[in-house]
Amino acid sequence: MAPAALLSTAIVPMARAECRQSHQRLRAPRMAINSAALAPPSLRNVFIARNLTCGLPAGCARGRGLRLVVLAAKRSVGDLGEVELKGKKVLVRADLNVPLDADLNITDDTRVRAAVPTLKYLTDNGAKVLLTSHLGRPKEGPEDKFRLNPVVPRLSELLGLSVTKVDDCIGSTVEQAAAAMADGSVLLLDNVRFYKEETKNDPSFSEKLAANADLYVNDAFGTAHRAHSSTEGVTKYLSPCVAGFLLQKELDYLDGAVSNPNRPFCAIVGGSKVSTKITVIESLLSKVDKIILGGGMVFTFYKARGMSVGDSLVEEDKLDLARDLEKKAADAGVEFILPTDVCIANKFAADADSQNVQADAIPDGWMGLDVGTESIDLIKKALSDCKTVVWNGPMGVFEFEKFAKGTTAVAEYLAELTAGGCTTIIGGGDSVAAVEQAGLGTKMSHISTGGGASLELLEGKVLPGVAALDES
Ligand SMILES: Nc1ncnc2c1ncn2[C@@H]1O[C@H](COP(=O)(O)OP(=O)(O)O)[C@@H](O)[C@H]1O
Numbered sequence: 001m002a003p004a005a006l007l008s009t010a011i012v013p014m015a016r017a018e019c020r021q022s023h024q025r026l027r028a029p030r031m032a033i034n035s036a037a038l039a040p041p042s043l044r045n046v047f048i049a050r051n052l053t054c055g056l057p058a059g060c061a062r063g064r065g066l067r068l069v070v071l072a073a074k075r076s077v078g079d080l081g082e083v084e085l086k087g088k089k090v091l092v093r094a095d096l097n098v099p100l101d102a103d104l105n106i107t108d109d110t111r112v113r114a115a116v117p118t119l120k121y122l123t124d125n126g127a128k129v130l131l132t133s134h135l136g137r138p139k140e141g142p143e144d145k146f147r148l149n150p151v152v153p154r155l156s157e158l159l160g161l162s163v164t165k166v167d168d169c170i171g172s173t174v175e176q177a178a179a180a181m182a183d184g185s186v187l188l189l190d191n192v193r194f195y196k197e198e199t200k201n202d203p204s205f206s207e208k209l210a211a212n213a214d215l216y217v218n219d220a221f222g223t224a225h226r227a228h229s230s231t232e233g234v235t236k237y238l239s240p241c242v243a244g245f246l247l248q249k250e251l252d253y254l255d256g257a258v259s260n261p262n263r264p265f266c267a268i269v270g271g272s273k274v275s276t277k278i279t280v281i282e283s284l285l286s287k288v289d290k291i292i293l294g295g296g297m298v299f300t301f302y303k304a305r306g307m308s309v310g311d312s313l314v315e316e317d318k319l320d321l322a323r324d325l326e327k328k329a330a331d332a333g334v335e336f337i338l339p340t341d342v343c344i345a346n347k348f349a350a351d352a353d354s355q356n357v358q359a360d361a362i363p364d365g366w367m368g369l370d371v372g373t374e375s376i377d378l379i380k381k382a383l384s385d386c387k388t389v390v391w392n393g394p395m396g397v398f399e400f401e402k403f404a405k406g407t408t409a410v411a412e413y414l415a416e417l418t419a420g421g422c423t424t425i426i427g428g429g430d431s432v433a434a435v436e437q438a439g440l441g442t443k444m445s446h447i448s449t450g451g452g453a454s455l456e457l458l459e460g461k462v463l464p465g466v467a468a469l470d471e472s
């Protein structure tokens, strides 16, 4: 990917409807800024266009009297070649926070595989890689169950070289092992969260992490929303500090495709709680053409419309908010699609009795655990002409086979759309688990390695681990 594809720029103005059209039309920041400059002053400072794919100096927008909110192209590891890398000690922050079973075997190696392109690039160019990561949330210092040992064999296999490991991430143990490294080798450091200073972003700990390296690469997208020593603090003590290939790819999809999408652009938001997705829905309303809601959160919207929902999941204190979101969608001209029927259960269990009913006919004592059959068709119809789809949160309790139909149907249809050229982005967490469970992981355009990080990006937040990197 060209480094310039990381260009992240915020330009300005225009009423929202005009922005939409402009988003489709404008291909380069310079054009966007030119158009922005033509907007009346009262409409300026409204619109953020990110990830437009050509380089542009920051002063260019300012020179046209426009407020510049963000203008940052992050420097990429791909900008560094053998000259800069050979023999250098490179501290790479990856997210190797993988799920382990009781015997400490990796049950899903997605994050290990995702780290490989950057590591391979660095070792192929003769760098000495000091690889750092967290695993879980250890509270009491070093504990065997949180050691990164299980990663070593899988990573060695994927890289085709023998990865060595030390039982610490700072200090003389690391210093000695690093001094003995050959060019093109990888030394895995132990869980950086064995030090409580890590999550406090403690400057002296950051300095110690940096002490054994010459330069820094952040490829830990899943942890980029944390301002920790290994993701943010360390950048104050090393130079250059650049983005790894995974981080770039995640930003390109989650920020790029979402900010500058092929249209129609649809967001599917499901999952259990309205409260955790409010800001995502609000933020997406200014970008999408359609929004489809599913999962447990729809019952709060039904109740807000005055419908009875039986024993379904409802956030009583979010009823006003649900009404407000529907109104905002209408005001923004966004098609707001709620399921018209639901699959209900007489208890929250895999072996519950189930039936399909209209959304306004849920009997007392029953709860909605999936979208209904009619709604699956409605959702597919709404998606059929879409060119970009972002999906966050399952359509139902997909963990129970009986109530996985809506989620599976959406995953299968998205796979079909992807094959037809639609960009499909699955935003982390349970949605990814659902897609993988349906065996469709490889059929989507992009599956994010970060749940929390992808949500924060969709909410429009700045990720500290990204912000701290050098601009190109
Ligand atoms: N109708 C429903 N009632 C209760 N829980 C639901 C319902 N639909 C989905 N869920 C649950 O929502 C959870 C996922 O929600 P969430 O964490 O918001 O999604 P994600 O992790 O994809 O962001 C799943 O465990 C799923 O079982």
Ligand SMILES: O=C(OP(=O)(O)O)[C@H](O)COP(=O)(O)O
Residues within 6 Å of the ligand: 095, 097, 136, 137, 222, 223, 226, 428, 429, 449, 450, 451, 452, 453
């Ligand atoms: O698994 C992670 O995040 P996710 O569950 O939001 O995808 C990351 O490794 C971050 O871990 P953290 O939430 O303990 O900081």
